[in-house]
Amino acid sequence: MKRYSALGLLKGGFDGQKSWGLAWRAPKPKARYDVVIIGGGGHGLATAYYLAKHHGVRSIAVVEKGWIGGGNTGRNTTIIRSNYRLPQMQDLLEFSLRLWEGLSEELNYNLMFSQRGALFLGHSDSDMTRLAERGDSLACNGIDAELLTREQVRRLAPLLNMDEAARYPIFGGLIQRRGGTARHDAVAWGYARAADALGVDILQNCEVTGIDIEGGRAVGVQTSQGAIGADQVAICVAGNSGHVAAMAGLRLPIESHMLQAFVSEPVKPMIDTVIMSQSIHCYISQSDKGEIVLGGDPDLYPSYSQRGIPMRVEEVAGQAIGLVPALSRLRMLRCWSGVTDMSFDGAPIIGDTPVDGLSLNGGWCYGGFKATPGSGMLFAHALAKGEPHPIAAPFNLGRFASGALIDEAASGPLPQSR
């Protein structure tokens, strides 16, 4: 792997930056691999990278039906934080956040990870009570959380509507200063380049059409580029988890829904933190390019269409303008939609399935991007060791039958109610 550096860039200036070469190969599929990972998003690529790097697995393929990072990895609003309520979720996301903190250096790829702070606003006394509860829970677990007064919030994000008669009056907030954003495409590209350098075959435009099972054990996959044998098959396909698991005869606790995101035209820096809310599902940040990035509620019915409903655009714009009135002057540039794999307690599923040799990493709902490095490392651990890492252990598929659910939102088993 040719390392990227400032000196390299300077040297490249003498030959018009022509000597860089491709960041990863485009190999033909081999007949068999030790591990075949279905899904070339951030989670699949990270899993391949950590399997090769930490566990010495040298024969790995990542099979992607389109192009890497073209699914939810490139469709999210890039927010990274670990300020969850339940300790299992805190441990999982904090494990991930610590990996984010050194990831650009490790991958030798600029992920533009920016710890600009992740702020939750409180709009009522009861919001502030719940934010304080969450902050206390985080502090008990050694994760940074700071309860802010109304005045502190005003200083942090002066463009917020602080009027007492505002549509969403601001009583205060809870901030995780180590939270922030990263460039989502770079995460896929950085992991792909690093994994490729360790010998991982990344097979793009290679759609899995079937999972081969012999004697109750997964032994390979059928793809649009032919059959590929494998000792282990790992599913990392987010919204298509149910579709792919059905190829092995499994029914998952997952329903696929749509989640939309939006960006405005780029403007000069105006919001230098991530703004979220305890009461409304609207989140606002500004990309390094200057676009205001917005997200809101999911579309609340099952769909694989990758097309969102227009009424959600109106709703999110209304909420965003209610929070930051200056946004009303911006033109929207794009909106798009991703397929979220909504699990029935809102927490992910990491580990083995009832089919031997077949593992699953899915059910991340609308919160998978922030978990990418941790998810990859923990899933790689499970694949290599045959048993879950202690942090991933609670996130087993069996919890739905045993009742050990991890219901962060305490909203019950219907995915459209979270």
Added chain:
Amino acid sequence: MFLITCPHCGPRSQAEFVYERAEEAVARPDDTTEATLTALYTRENPRDFAWELWRHAYGCRAWIRMRRHRVTHEIAQIASVGAEA
């Protein structure tokens, strides 16, 4: 967005309706534990047609059944709850 032809009110905007659950997700009182678990915590979740329960929340408020395609959103069949489609 799509039009939903409510069996009671005729064609109305999807915005008037709320998705309640997949029909396979209905747990019945006399089900075995295993069948209840299957209904509550597993789904076929197909990239294809599936029966769903919706509610005309901002209309007649009736629950309705529909067979809807999860990729194209085409609605092939629609019926009131209790009626044969």
